[in-house]
Amino acid sequence: MNRPAIAITGLGMITPVGNDTESTWAGVCAGVSPARTVAELEGCAIDFACMVDGIDLDAAIGGRASFRMGKYVKLAVLAAREAVADAGLDPARWEGPRVAVVVGTSSGGSASLTEQAVVLDRLGAGATSPSGILLTIPNMPAAEIAIQLRATGPSMAPCTACSSGATALSVARDLLVTGQCDIAIAGATESIVYPVAMAGFARSGAGARTDGDPARLCRPFAADRAGLVMGEGAAVMVLERADDARARGAAPRALLAGTGATTDAHHPISPHPSGVVAQAAVEAALRDAGWAAEDVEHVNAHGTATPVNDATEAALIARVYPHRPPVTAPKGVLGHCMGAAGAIEAGLTVLTLQRGVVPPIANLDAPAPEFDIDCVTKQPLRQPIRRAVSHSFGFGGHNAVIALQRP
Numbered sequence: 001m002n003r004p005a006i007a008i009t010g011l012g013m014i015t016p017v018g019n020d021t022e023s024t025w026a027g028v029c030a031g032v033s034p035a036r037t038v039a040e041l042e043g044c045a046i047d048f049a050c051m052v053d054g055i056d057l058d059a060a061i062g063g064r065a066s067f068r069m070g071k072y073v074k075l076a077v078l079a080a081r082e083a084v085a086d087a088g089l090d091p092a093r094w095e096g097p098r099v100a101v102v103v104g105t106s107s108g109g110s111a112s113l114t115e116q117a118v119v120l121d122r123l124g125a126g127a128t129s130p131s132g133i134l135l136t137i138p139n140m141p142a143a144e145i146a147i148q149l150r151a152t153g154p155s156m157a158p159c160t161a162c163s164s165g166a167t168a169l170s171v172a173r174d175l176l177v178t179g180q181c182d183i184a185i186a187g188a189t190e191s192i193v194y195p196v197a198m199a200g201f202a203r204s205g206a207g208a209r210t211d212g213d214p215a216r217l218c219r220p221f222a223a224d225r226a227g228l229v230m231g232e233g234a235a236v237m238v239l240e241r242a243d244d245a246r247a248r249g250a251a252p253r254a255l256l257a258g259t260g261a262t263t264d265a266h267h268p269i270s271p272h273p274s275g276v277v278a279q280a281a282v283e284a285a286l287r288d289a290g291w292a293a294e295d296v297e298h299v300n301a302h303g304t305a306t307p308v309n310d311a312t313e314a315a316l317i318a319r320v321y322p323h324r325p326p327v328t329a330p331k332g333v334l335g336h337c338m339g340a341a342g343a344i345e346a347g348l349t350v351l352t353l354q355r356g357v358v359p360p361i362a363n364l365d366a367p368a369p370e371f372d373i374d375c376v377t378k379q380p381l382r383q384p385i386r387r388a389v390s391h392s393f394g395f396g397g398h399n400a401v402i403a404l405q406r407p
Helices: 021-030 057-061 071-086 110-123 140-149 161-177 195-204 242-247 276-289 307-320 338-355
Strands: 006-014 099-104 183-190 233-241 254-263 326-328 387-394 398-405
Touching: 006 021, 006 071, 006 161, 006 242, 006 338, 021 338, 057 071, 071 099, 071 140, 071 183, 071 233, 099 140, 099 161, 110 195, 140 183, 161 183, 161 233, 161 254, 161 338, 161 387, 161 398, 183 338, 233 242, 233 338, 254 276, 254 338, 276 307, 276 387, 276 398, 307 387, 338 387, 338 398
Parallel strands: 099 183
Antiparallel strands: 006 233, 006 254, 183 233, 254 398, 387 398
């Protein structure tokens, strides 16, 4: 059976450098991190992060629904609204049972859960929020998007740590291919900048420590890389079968050509040192797309700026892509948006395909000497790109890779 081509017809983002897709793209291409000291983290070993700023989320959501939404949900709803509008679709007119929602997250509303635990301890059960459960459970981004957009088809909330966004796109693709929906709203969201989470990242050794300007701390693939900087945000895409999009006159931004997924089954935090299981996910995505490795013209790397992860991924890139396609790593600008990272980075890869521009890696003059990869540094690289991949590698050994191409 011939598999239908899957088109990405809509894209929405809200990130630390922009409250929509266009401003996010401009910020990532500028290559400057907005990481700053966060007042709520005063006294923490890690007291800085990349935050979504300059927007009143409650006002943007509108109405009374925002009171029951955690920040991670609000970010997802706003990104979904933008994606649907970008696709030229009207939820009041579509066939709701044929619309799926697949929106992942890594930690869900753990920040809200912590806040409610403090209220319970200090003031008692009667002071906790009647929306306490809704503020915390990880399916609520998908559920609220479905409510807001009248989507009554399948609704799912994948959780594969930092790979959640890429996993959501893969699941959405499968729902379209198997005919379970005609439109899929897919992506991921995350907002976990709060003391308990930051303490955990500090204790694990994965987080960069305060050392001068926070905006200079995240240095993917640098010799002196010092660990990840936390970010937050959301990205959502509208996926359709390409023939359906064409029939309604929609111009795809890109095609989702292939996906691949594996699990290291090695360690809860560290990747398998050989990188062979993550490499298998890359190779599966290439097979799914029908590409040879040499067809890949750009790699959007996971690039966390942690010593082990970057070394493992750099070696993988050098092995799989010996022709040295240009590599970027958006976490240098955005920080690590955790469960949302895979969706945001796939969205940026879509824009690279559309615009022939590869954003630079922030805070990087050149990759570590032992890394045989071609990192884009200092300025955006202007070059036509037809085929690209986006890597996502998460805690627990979850590996997910998305292959994207120009229509």
